[in-house]
Amino acid sequence: MFTFTPLLGAQSDSPASQSLLELDGGVKILVDVGWDEAFDVAKLQALEEHVSTLSIVLLTHPTIDHIGAYAHCCKHIPLFSKIPVYATTPVINLGRTLLADLYASSPHAASIIPISTIASAPASDSSPNLLLDPPTPEEIGSYFSLINPLKYSQPHQPIPSPFSPSLGGLTVTAYGAGHTLGGTIWHIQHGLESIVYAADWNQGRENLFSGASWLSGGSEIIEPLRRPTALICSSKGVEKSSHLSRKKRDDTLISLIRETIAQGGKVLIPTDSSARVLELAFVLNQTWRDNIDGPHADTYKNAHIYMASKSSTSSVRYLNSMLEWLDDAVRGEAEAAMTKGDGQGKGQSKAINPLDWKYVKQIERRSQVERAVNRTRPCVMLASDSSMDWGFSRQALQTLANDSRNLVIMTEKVSKIDQMKSSVGRQLWEAFHENLGHTSPQSGAKVVNADGMTLELQDASTSSLNADEMALYQTYAARQQQLHSTLQGDNTIADPTATGITEEQEEEESESEDEDEDAEHQGRALNLSAQLTQSSKRKVGLTDAELGVNVLLRGKSVFDYDVRNKRGREKMFPFVAHRAKNDDFGDLIKPEDYLRAEERDEIDGVDMRDGAKNESAVGQKRKWDDGAAFSGAGGGRGRRNSRPQNKRQRQDKQPQDKSKTHQPDDIDAAIARATGQQMRGGDGGVGANGTAAALDESDYDDDAESDYEPEDADASGPRKLVFETRSLQLKCRIAYVDFAGLHEKRDLQMIIPLIRPRKLILIAGEQGETQLLADECRRLLGSEDGGGGTGSEVFAPRVGEVVDASVDTNAWTLKLSRRLVRRLVWQEVKGLGVVALTGRLGTEVVDEPAGASPSANDENAKKKLKLIKGETEDSGSADVESKDLAVKPPLKANTPAATPVLDLLNSTSGLPQASLNPTQQSVHVGDLRLASLRQLLASAGHTCEFRGEGTLLVDGTVVVRKSAAARVEVEADVAGLQAPQGWATRDGGVGSFFAVRRAVYGGLAVVGGI
Template sequence: MFTFTPLLGAQSASPASSSLLELDGGVKILIDVGWDSSFAASKLEHITQHVSTLSVILLTHPTLDHLGAYAHCCKNVPQFSRIPVYATIPVINLGRALLEDLYASSKVAASVVPASALGTGSVAGEGDNEGSNILLQAPTVEEIAGYFNAINPLKYSQPHQPIPSPFSPPLGGLTVTAYSAGHTLGGTIWHIQHGLESIVYAADWNQTRENLSPGAAWLSSSTGGAEIIEPLRQPTALICSSRGIEKANPLPRKKRDDTLVTLIRDTISQGGKVLIPADTSARILEIAFILNQVWRENMDGPHAATYKNARIYMASKSTKATMRYLQSMLEWMDESVMRDAEAAMTGKGKDATVHPLDWTHIKQIEKQSHLEKALRRKSPSVILASDSSLEWGYSRQALQALAGDSRNLVIMTDKVTPEEQGPSGLGSQLWNHWQDGTAQSSSHSGAKVVDSSGASIQLRQPDTQPLEGDELLVYNQYLARQRQLHSTQQGDNTMPGDTAGADLIDDQASVSSESSDEDEDAEHQGKALNLSNQMTQSHKRKVGISNEDLGINVLIKGKGVYDYDVRNKRGREKVFPFMAPKHRSDEFGDLIKPEDYLRAEEKDDMDGADAKDDTAQDNALGQKRKWGDVAPAPKGRRDSKPQNKRSKVEKKHEPDDIDAAIARATGENVKENGDGDDDDESDSNEESDYEPEDASSEGPQKVVYSDLSLELHLKIAYVDFSGLFEKRDLQMLIPLIRPRKLILISGDQGETASLAGECRELLSGVSAAEVFSPLIGELVDASVDTNAWSLKLSSRLVKKLVWQNVKGLGIVALTGQLGAEPAPSADDKKEAEDDSARKKLKLIKPETEVKPAADGEAAAAIPVLDLLPQPTITSLSTPAQHSTTHPIHVGDLRIADLRALLRSLGHQAEFRGEGTLLVDGSVVVRKGASGKIEVESAAGGLAVPQYRTAGREGTFWAVRKAVYQGLAVVAGSR
């Protein structure tokens, strides 16, 4: 039995997706941790309230809709980072690149502190509707890398039994398997098997094969696409998304690609620039692959002059990392791409072909200065920029630069409605202009192109400022309160990914960066003491901490509290809150300070003449020196040459981009001959590569919005590159999948209602099939066990049971008589009276005494299944009756498991198509659509070896025996 609860995206305009599955035994699975472009922490409350009971987390796609809040939860939600996470390798790599780009491009992505969490003394931010504009600390690049390195990678069609979280009950044989979902590289359809429950979770899948990404793995290739693959057939419940099914004029893949290319060619031939907003590392790869291939094929064609003069730019903060990850994910791509890549790597001479992942015509841009130069180029260009919502990333900046030229074109690749983004969103305003505008006749692509000349849109531009005054005090109080809550829940005094006192800001004093290790320890100890002082009884009311929140820390922070109830407590709540001092050490033992072992004359030198020289004082023996500083020359030497060899290297090499250096070494960014506009973009110019970091990025900040007006003169077009399934795809698959329950998620109300009506008609012929369309937070009981009763087994019957084990489940055949529980006999009563333990007698008496039900009242006693009387057993065991019984085989045997078992027994077993196994070249094992196992043998398979030994039979009999070992053979009814 299991229940399902959508946490985000169900019947909602927000594309964010997150769901909760609760199985037998308290096993809870969180699927996806999505977010949207609003980055509101309040939308994650449904997720955070279940964190302490979660067992496993599964991720489906490397997009903002499915894992955008993953790093946020790891940093800000207690115990979230301790939950095991499972995903495919592309989801891990591309998702990491997405979040690195997100937090580097948008300060608002860190999310504001909820006004309710700031307490009664909160300071409302001016111009903020929610009353708070204080930003949380965004995760660093190192923290994001650590979060994604902790994810457990899986491959397609690989059953895996996950490890539960530390606070989860046993998983009870839970098995998860990933299958291709299309839509993105590594996109996953999850098959979850737990006991008798078979659950298929398919969110945002695409049945159509694309240029780079494969299609969803619903259909079996061995049957020519006529049947669903065995693990996804007849599930207990199919959880499917409904987003994007209502498309006005869906185009085939070839027609869609031609439309995009025609729009771009018409624009660049007139000297204009094309902006294509897309996500960072998922759907943008499909568009980049198409354009790179088109440029390669048309360098010698009739449009060669047009394509040679135009450049393609892929702009995001992590585009080079995305391209590096892509080179190692060839096995996850479409079969045609893999064949072309193998031909390019193995071919020689005339047979050699160009590698499909040779991004010769794609210029990668990570720095803002390079993007500005690309936008200033007089030659036409195509700019692929993040993000499709135009709320963050380089696409927003590029639109502002290109809006004033009527020759330019912006191509939207995904629908952005006002309900999803709000009326003030940049993407939703462009979508409204395209919908309300009149199509132009200048386009030969057949797509609707709207001229926005004279239109004006309003921008809400975010900016950040450091906290000051009362805002800083409120922020420190919030951090102190959060640390206390984390200390109670996690058993330490730190926040996830944070060090004690690291974020506390003292607006009255500052500490020098050249202080010694001892001074740094004293600094942290002082901040910890300040924190403890804030948590005293006198300050508790101001901060908003109660005794329950303090937990056992009330013994040292509460005034007049000398006792604490530790009964039924766990972990550190049972131990007096004492924190042992930390000792610094390295691989050689405890750290020592050289200044503690100076001779007397060396101390005099430091206190005397050397102390007068600031430089010498900073670089005195035992003191820290900044990296790259020149060491002082020893006394008696006239030359002033620096003795630090590393400093020479640092002076020789200015700050440079490592990724750009690797790209130059491998020849990824080779200049084309005759392109004179690239001199200002060359990576060899070190001054242009170096960009100083934002000085205001350190410390707590607040977000401040300013309203801008942008006048549009460019053209707007829309080509659907969302890569989602169509309604006809699901209408074709539902009769083949035949789910017992269908749950629709991830779509607005109109899409969900339309698809639910269609699916109810398709499942009308399936018995007990139901269609659910829950709201956010609504619990759905999707279990199939609707007819279940509770009964007791008598002790006499239990002693005669012979259990058989099938995949961790115990199976037994029962033949008994159901009736009321018998009253205790006289011997039982006397034995109970002689028992000295009265507690045991009290426990036995209510269970053994059965009172007759009164008139008109139902009997409250649970029925008991007992042995049949002896005459009945004899009559059921007659030869005539016994001859009509047949054994029942219980279980689901997998062909892959049978193959492994036969190989361990010394047989040769090979797959011959999906669902077919050839053993020793003479015996064929097939598994039909209904799950029936068929074993066929030639004459050689029935033969017995000449030198037969114990346990060595003919191939047919060995296979038959192995099949029976994987099933429970239950005798027929007697």
């Protein structure tokens, strides 16, 4: 059984991709955890419902469409972080930098809390837009460290999640998909099901990335991906109006850029921050390197290239460490340059490393972007992101929009996600296609003059919560905490402030070790009791559906729970384990149980939810950075700076702002920050000689500047999102060059008929292009709608629609007679027993010959005979012989039909004499691997070496070939048929050909009929 359900990205305008595959035995596989620029939590509800039953998660590409919601799910969805995740190494590394840039650049990425999840939310049309707590850079790094890395063509049997059933021999294999570095086509093998999941692949080879791994050096599909039971393929790109080759595409882009910078303009290319930006940066860097001394040298020397994102340095560093994932030509040049750079001879010419991006400058701060676009010299800026709703592309557009010489080049189609409003990138896309424009004389591309056009911008910023909004947030936090504890299997409600209290105690001990211990203990006890009191007041009940089986414990007057179609924890009565909390000194003491009445009244009157008070309460400790605790400017500064390390620790524990990130492994940024602090001296931006540092116009960038930006200061506590709408007048020009790197309609028309899937499922496309491709595939594959009737079935499901794509098999249940079983000769093939037989199918059991040994079935038959015989005697009926009972047991009216029995052919069957003695030709079953054959022959003393793909040369005389159709051919010359000297005793005096043939047959099972 195999059912497919698209959770996101099927006949939808949203490019997000999420797919659920359910196999036999309750095995559930989630492929991709995509999101879109709306960052709507409601779109993840379908995924959240299946989390508790998922077995594994597979990731395909390091883009927002395929991995954007991964960190959000790990942080805010219970049990998701316990599910094993598998991806290639580039997807892990580049996905980490993508999400770090996303959460640092867009406050909206933290996502707005749905009001429907707050039980006590006011019934009003206006939403306070409360933000969830975003994952910190450290948390993002820890989430991606949990992903299991895989290599291409590496079959792997994954480990299931703790709450998943056994996978039953499930095997997943990753193959190259193109489009992005490490992009994956997944092959999933489970029982009779062979599933190929190919989303957003590119067959064409690019400058930096290889193409998809469909073909094996010719026009044949590689064997593992051929004839699958189901092919899940994306339908993007079938409505493209222009089809440009790679060289024509690159020349068009370079011509537009050269024409713009020659006139003194600037070029903005909005793209992603980790995937397609690498291909664009590589093309530009190669162009600048090849033309820096050419006929347009003055034009290129006067322009700079910037790669602007808050994780650009990390992305480039990861690229240089993943050479094996690049195109073969690029990898060869890079390895040759590294080898020659080690000092092999003085007369050799220095090789150029294509990954040495000398002409591409990585910038990660808003101040650097502002200086780059405000300079008088032209530049080319690759800025995140393509939607221009977040990232540096939006900031750059606001500066470049007022100059008619500037050009905005879009490299991929921007979808319209929200029907009420469009993103900035979507507005530019519609303006480009709705206006006629003019043709560029150099590149031949269409260029639209946007002079007089107005863009509607919606700026998002964060602010603190008021008292009412804080109460809503605390209600939501308490409710989610209870829901998490329920789903995690803990039937006791944990104190939501327990972790914070522990951190506070450790912090107080580290910063004030010399204070009086009695007073310190008193302050902790009062704070602890107050927080416990407030937390008990904020507990919120859950619905019966959210409680699940725990409703038997927490629900009122609930004594029954339906466990049908449930599995795991939901099928067992909940058990509450009361654990005695103790430490090294015995049972823990609750301070709130020993408070005096006046102390309890005083504490209950303090509102602990605000988190800060103007005056210290009784027993509360003073902080080192508390300005009210010190007097005098000089003394206060000196005391606050006396423990800078503890202050940094407290800042690290506070929630990070969405507009600032710091990579945990970014050593270069740490060194640059330390260097900048030494060069600036005591006051920021002012040197030791008292003069402000000035940036030379000839410098590429200010490399000594610190990473610290005052406008990105951290904000502690819960936040809300505030939107502000404004207009932007455009005078710049707009162009489009297809750099998406996706398959086209002609690629699908060529590849899909070669794959010949039994069932084809189309996903990841808009409604129009999906229906267009579905009709075309039905015609190519000869399906029922196409008139053939015997071809493949083509499905085009919508979001949430379940497709039954099980393999078509004709299976019946039957029994084998005893004398037939005794004559079977089983052959073992990869742990399975295989036999070929011919028999007669009947409905009655043939009598056993005399002298037959009893078996377990005979014993069971005797027990049934005694039981039936006893019932017959009780009813006063006559005795019945055992033979009659064994052959024809009494049947009731509602008894189902008897199971047919397969028996040997005999002369009394009534069949023609020619059919009684059929000729069964022996067949060879199994899959021979040349690597295993080479190892076997080498251990026997033969000389073996590979000569090309799928060719093995043995002893220089015998050639073993394995074709793409898994056909093994053995060829030899005359010398291979003769036995060399000394082989008379070792190999029976046979030549190499016969020894190889014997080894080939030994690796296969010979199945013969009876």
